[in-house]
Amino acid sequence: MSETTIRHFEEELEQLKTRLLAMGGLAEDRVHAAVEGLVARDAAVPDRIITGDGPINELHIEIDSRCFTMLALYQPMAVDLRAIVSAVKINTDLERVGDLAVNIAEAAKRYLRHPPVKELIDIPRMATIAQGMLHDALDAYVRRDVALARAVLDRDDALDGLKTQVFRELLTYMLQDPSTIEPALDLILISRHLERIGDHATNVGEDVIFMVSARDVRHHAAEGDGGLD
C-alpha cells in the first residue's frame, strides 16, 4: 500500500472501531436495561427493548458493509487482514447479544405477569459480569490488548458458577411450590441468556488474541498454529 493508501486505511479502521464500540455500547445498554426493568418490575421496559432493536440492526449491516469494502479496496495483509475479519466476527457476536437482550426482555415480560418468586440477586450480578466482559473484550479489540482479552476469558467461569447456583435455587422453589414453576422457568432462561452473552464476549476475546498474535486459542490448540505473518 502507498503511504496515502495506508493513511486512508488507518482512518477507516479507526471509524470501524468507533462503530463497533457504538454497537457494543448499544448492546450493553439494552442488556442492562432489560435486567434493570426485570428487577424493578417495570412492565414498560420489556416492550421498549423488544421493539427497539432497529439501531443495532442498522449498525450490524453498516459494519459488515464497511468490512467488505475495506477488504475489497485495500486488500490488507497479516494483522490488518485479521483485524477486518475479526471485526466481521465481532459484529456477528454483538448482533447476537442484541438478540439476547430481546430474549431477556421477552422472558422478563412473561415473568412480570406473576408475583415475584424471590428477590433477584444473582441475575443482576450475572448481568454486571456479562456486560463487563463484553465491554473489556471490545476495549481489548480497539487497543489490541491481549492481556485484557485473556482476562475476559478467565471471567467466564464466574458466570457459569452463578448460572448453576441460580438453577439449583430456583429448582428448590419449583419443587416446593408449583405456582412458581412458570415464572422460575423464565428466570432460568434469563440466566442462560446472560451466560450466552458471556460466551459471545469470550468469542470476541479469542478473536482479539488471534488478531494480535495469530495464535488460535480456541479448543486449546497447539501454540504457534495458523499464523500468516
Place this chain on the structure above:
Amino acid sequence: MSETTIRHFEEELEQLKTRLLAMGGLAEDRVHAAVEGLVARDAAVPDRIITGDGPINELHIEIDSRCFTMLALYQPMAVDLRAIVSAVKINTDLERVGDLAVNIAEAAKRYLRHPPVKELIDIPRMATIAQGMLHDALDAYVRRDVALARAVLDRDDALDGLKTQVFRELLTYMLQDPSTIEPALDLILISRHLERIGDHATNVGEDVIFMVSARDVRHHAAEGDGGLD
C-alpha cells in the same frame, strides 16, 4: 488474477467447500446421535458425544486458517470475496452446532437418570427439521443456490412452533407432578438447543443469499443494499 492464479483459487475454493461439507456432516451426525441416544435411552451415547468434539474443533481451526490464507494469497473480489468471508461465518455457525450437540448430550445424560416423563415425539421431529435445514443451507452454499437458501429460512417457523408446543406440554406435566420437574427442564433445554441449530442454519442461508446476490436479507433491510459488484 492471472489464469493460473484463478485456477488455483478455484481449486482451493472447491477444497474449502469439501471441508465445510465434512464439518457440516460431522455436526449433523452428532446432533442426530445425541437425540437418537436420548430417544433410545442409551446412556452410553451422551458420553461419546460429550468427549468426541475433537474432529469438529480441528476442522474449525483448519477451515478458518484456509480462509485467511486464501484472502491473503488471492485477494479475491466481489462474489469470491463474499464466498470466503461467508465461509468464515459459516464455519463459526457449524462449530456452534457442534457445541449444541454437546449441550444436548449433557442434558440427555441428566434426563436419562430419571424415569421417562413421556414418549418423545416432537423432539426427534425438531431434530429432523433442524438437521435438514443445516444440510440444505450448506448445499445452498456449495451450489450458490439462493432459492434453496430461502427455503431454509422458511422452515424456521415450523421449528419455533414445535418448541412452543414442547414447552406447553411439558409445563402441564411439571404442574401435575413435581417429580417430572427436573427431567422436563432438560427436555425444554434440548428443544431450545434444537431451535438454535435452526437459527444457525438460518444464518448460513442468509450468508448464501448475501454471497450470491450481495443483498443483505437480515433484519429485512432495503433491497440492493451493501453490494460491492
